[in-house]
Amino acid sequence: xxxxxxxxxxxxxxxxxxxxxxxxxxxxxxxxxxxxxxxxxxxxxxxxxxxxxxxxxxxxxxxxxxxxxxxxxxxxxxxxxxxxxxxxxxxxxxxxxxxxxxxxxxxxxxxxxxxxxxxxxxxxxxxxxxxxxxxxxxxxxxxxxxxxxxxxxxxxxxxxxxxxxxxxxxxxxxxxxxxxxxxxxxxxxxxxxxxxxxxxxxxxxxxxxxxxxxxxxxxxxxxxxxxxxxxxxxxxxxxxxxxxxxxxxxxxxxxxxxxxxxxxxxxxxxxxxxxxxxxxxxxxxxxxxxxxxxxxxxxxxxxxxxxxxxxxxxxxxxxxxxxxxxxxxxxxxxxxxxxxxxxxxxxxxxxxxxxxxxxxxxxxxxxxxxxxxxxxxxxxxxxxxxxxxxxxxxxxxxxxxxxxxxxxxxxxxxxxxxxxxxxxxxxxxxxxxxxxxxxxxxxxxxxxxxxxxxxxxxxxxxxxxxxxxxxxxxxxxxxxxxxxxxxxxxxxxxxx
Ligand SMILES: *Cc1c(COP(=O)(O)O)cnc(C)c1O
Numbered sequence: 085x086x087x088x089x090x091x092x093x094x095x096x097x098x099x100x101x102x103x104x105x106x107x108x109x110x111x112x113x114x115x116x117x118x119x120x121x122x123x124x125x126x127x128x129x130x131x132x133x134x135x136x137x138x139x140x141x142x143x144x145x146x147x148x149x150x151x152x153x154x155x156x157x158x159x160x161x162x163x164x165x166x167x168x169x170x171x172x173x174x175x176x177x178x179x180x181x182x183x184x185x186x187x188x189x190x191x192x193x194x195x196x197x198x199x200x201x202x203x204x205x206x207x208x209x210x211x212x213x214x215x216x217x218x219x220x221x222x223x224x225x226x227x228x229x230x231x232x233x234x235x236x237x238x239x240x241x242x243x244x245x246x247x248x249x250x251x252x253x254x255x256x257x258x259x260x261x262x263x264x265x266x267x268x269x270x271x272x273x274x275x276x277x278x279x280x281x282x283x284x285x286x287x288x289x290x291x292x293x294x295x296x297x298x299x300x301x302x303x304x305x306x307x308x309x310x311x312x313x314x315x316x317x318x319x320x321x322x323x324x325x326x327x328x329x330x331x332x333x334x335x336x337x338x339x340x341x342x343x344x345x346x347x348x349x350x351x352x353x354x355x356x357x358x359x360x361x362x363x364x365x366x367x368x369x370x371x372x373x374x375x376x377x378x379x380x381x382x383x384x385x386x387x388x389x390x391x392x393x394x395x396x397x398x399x400x401x402x403x404x405x406x407x408x409x410x411x412x413x414x415x416x417x418x419x420x421x422x423x424x425x426x427x428x429x430x431x432x433x434x435x436x437x438x439x440x441x442x443x444x445x446x447x448x449x450x451x452x453x454x455x456x457x458x459x460x461x462x463x464x465x466x467x468x469x470x471x472x473x474x475x476x477x478x479x480x481x482x483x484x485x486x487x488x489x490x491x492x493x494x495x496x497x498x499x500x501x502x503x504x505x506x507x508x509x510x511x512x513x514x515x516x517x518x519x520x521x522x523x524x525x526x527x528x529x530x531x532x533x534x535x536x537x538x539x540x541x542x543x544x545x546x547x548x549x550x551x552x553x554x555x556x557x558x559x560x561x562x563x564x565x566x567x568x569x570x571x572x573x574x575x576x577x578x579x580x
Contacts, residue, residue, distance in 0.1 A: 088150040090117040090316060093419040094433065095426020101151040103211035106204075106317035107221070109310030114293045115430070116415050117316050122365040123147035125327070129341040129369075133331040137174040138165050140331070141203075141324045147366070148320045149207070156210050164203035164321075168192050170548065175199065175325040177332040177505070180476045183491075184338075185484065185508040186329045193263060194511035194550045195405070196356065197234035200313075200321040205238045205245065207317045208309065212244060219307045222578065223247040224291060226284035226312065228352055229256040229405045230510065232274070233263045235311035240269025247311070248273045248574055250284040253564060256404055258532065259514050259554065266557035273577045274561035277570065280398055282410050285312070285353075287570045289412075297571070304580045313355025314412050322359030327368055329505045339503060344371040346504040348494075350487040351375045351383060352406035354413035356507060361417065364454060371502055375457040376490035378403045378465065383411060387457035390444035392436065402462055402482040402518035405510070410436070418444075421451040456498075460489035466522035468492065473523050479543040481510040482518045513539060513551045 090105040092098050094115030100108070105117040125132070126143050135143070141161045142154070149157065165174050169190045178185045191198025212221060221244060225235050232249035239247045251264055253276040264274050277284050291297055292308055301307060313319060326347060333339045347370050349357035357375050364370040377383050378401045386392045394409045401407055415433060421444070422428040435442040444452075460468070465482055468489040473479055480488060487506040495501065512519040516535040520527040520542070527538045533555075536547045565573050 088123065088148065089120050091120055091426075092116070093118055093415050093426060094430040102149040102316065103151050103214050106207050106211045106315065107215060107217065107309055109308070109312075109315045110289070110292045112293075113430075114289070115426070116314050116413070118416050118419055119148060119316075122362055125367040129331065129334065132327065133334050133341075135331075137324075137328055138162060140328055141165065141321065144324045144327060145320050148316075148323070151214070152207075152210065156214075160203055160206035160210060163206050168202060175328055177329055177336075178478065178508070180472055180478050182503070183488070184329070184333065184503070184505045185478075185480065186325065186505050187508045188325060189481075189508065189511040191234070192237045192550060193230065193234045194514050194548050195230035195234060196507065196509040197230045198237070199325060200318040201231070201234040201238040201311060203321050204235070204311060204315070204317045205242045209242060209244060217307070219302065219305050221245045221309050222301070222306050223311045224288055224308050224574065225249050225310065226281060226288040227251045227264075228281040228408060229260040231312060233260065233267065236264070236267045236269065236272050236274070239311070240267065240272055242271070246271040246273070246578075248275070248577060250275050250277050250288065250570060252276075252280045252284060253278055255280050255400060255407060257515050257517075259516065259551070260404070262554050262557070263550070265559050265561045266554065267560065273563075275563040275565055275570075275573050278564065278566045281408055282398070283567045284570075285410065285412065287567050288312075291571055291574065300580055301578070304578065306578060312412070313353050319355060319359050319362070319413075322356060323362045323366070326360045326363040326370075327366075330368055333503070333505070342369055344369045344502060346370070346372045346374060346500070346502045348374040348376055348487045348491045348504055348506040350403065350406060350483040350507065350509050351377055352408040352411065354383070354411035354417070356509070358413045358416055361454065372456045372500070373454055374490060374494055374504070375455055376487040377457065377459040378406050378486050379459065379461060380407050380409055381459035382409050383414070384457045384459040386414075387452060387455055390449040390452075391441060393441040394436065395440040402465060402515065403486050405483055406486065418448075421448045456494060458490040458493050460486045460493075464489040466518075469519055469522035473542070477544065479512045479519060479523070479539070479545070480508060481512040482515045483510050484508040485522070511548055511550075512543065513547055
């Protein structure tokens with residue numbers, strides 16, 4: 085693939101290289117960059133199965149990031165997937181009975197966001213060099229809890245970059261909040277907002293497409309970019325681990341090359357599952373992509389009815405990283421099922437922001453057959469944690485449990501017993517209180533420290549370094565604002 089270009093889902097004609105798409109994050113017209121074609125798997129499954137995670141990542145990411153040289157990609161991938169991960173396999177597959185959990189939480193901040201955000205700073209600084217960018221890159225990010233920390237862990241003290249993170253003050257777990265407000269690095273800034281993730285994401289997107297603000301930044305020597313999954317540099321590294329999961333199943337003898345599997349993804353912003361969809365389009369033998377939501381089940385309703393309707397009550401749940409009503413990456417799927425019709429995609433997105441809903445055509449709805457969607461209530465989520473713990477002693481986090489609960493319901497409703505891989509998106513230590521409550525409500529009322537000890541006892545797993553570090557970490561960030569004050573906070577931090 086000598087040249088693969090990216091264009092915007094809202095199609096003002098902008099056509100950029102992969103490295104330019106990584107640098108910009110969002111297209112000028114407010115759309116998302118999509119590859120003009122999805123590349124095919126670069127080799128046979130049998131040959132790919134012999135590769136290490138890093139070797140596979142080079143091959144797969146190379147298919148998408150066509151203007152990066154092999155040396156550049158090696159530099160990025162070797163730098164990202166090293167001892168920062170606490171297991172050499174990077175993304176191990178854990179078997180519980182006949183179920184498989186793809187553990188994506190072995191990086192620095194113990195959530196799956198590390199899989200992409202450990203490599204994004206490398207992809208971005210290489211892209212800056214390739215494109216002779218003179219300005220300092222300011223990463224502006226809205227987080228539902230995990231992206232912000234993982235992005236800061238990746239970008240802290242990276243020369244030529246700065247990072248500003250907004251998180252919903254009352255919408256993250258205690259560990260998530262502590263991880264963020266104690267972030268070190270001279271180029272990091274964390275601000276809590278009075279509002280939810282959707283409020284933060286909307287304001288960030290607005291700042292990205294504000295031409296006047298862009299000019300002010302430019303004259304002060306800055307450009308914005310994004311570490312959210314709207315950045316193609318987030319999505320591409322996520323394609324790798326779905327393929328890796330399949331190859332691990334082959335190597336274990338659990339599937340024959342070519343045999344189909346189902347993939348279950350606990351979903352919020354629709355980034356992780358979109359990466360699985362890209363893996364399927366590359367030729368990975370996947371039957372159904374099962375989109376699992378918590379009580380904020382806008383996506384479940386969307387797949388059932390073809391109507392995306394965000395006008396509904398917003399709930400805070402035990403899986404806060406999925407408390408989202410406007411799933412940004414769905415726009416990339418809409419573009420795809422609209423037959424790559426950018427004008428139609430733009431019309432749907434305009435309807436969503438003006439009226440709060442849109443309705444797919446019958447033809448588009450028929451193209452959603454790769455997907456299946458379901459949701460789990462708080463009770464079902466807790467029951468899934470307990471059931472898997474009782475069966476095997478294995479402890480999953482609340483987000484992963486949403487996936488496990490939805491898979492169980494899917495199997496009961498469809499009778500489809502195809503072997504399934506569930507993306508395990510966070511370490512249970514990150515959501516210790518909810519996880520322990522599910523296993524043994526007698527643990528309620530324990531202090532944070534007691535909870536970590538409880539969890540070590542019940543799971544037989546020592547607390548990860550990310551938790552140990554919090555014990556002595558100092559609070560460094562105390563800013564709070566409301567949605568209306570976000571732009572002023574950014575300007576104040578940058579001194580413009
Ligand atoms: C971000 C996140 C999700 C949701 O992933 P999306 O790509 O936004 O759909 C699920 N679980 C955890 C733990 C997360 O951090």
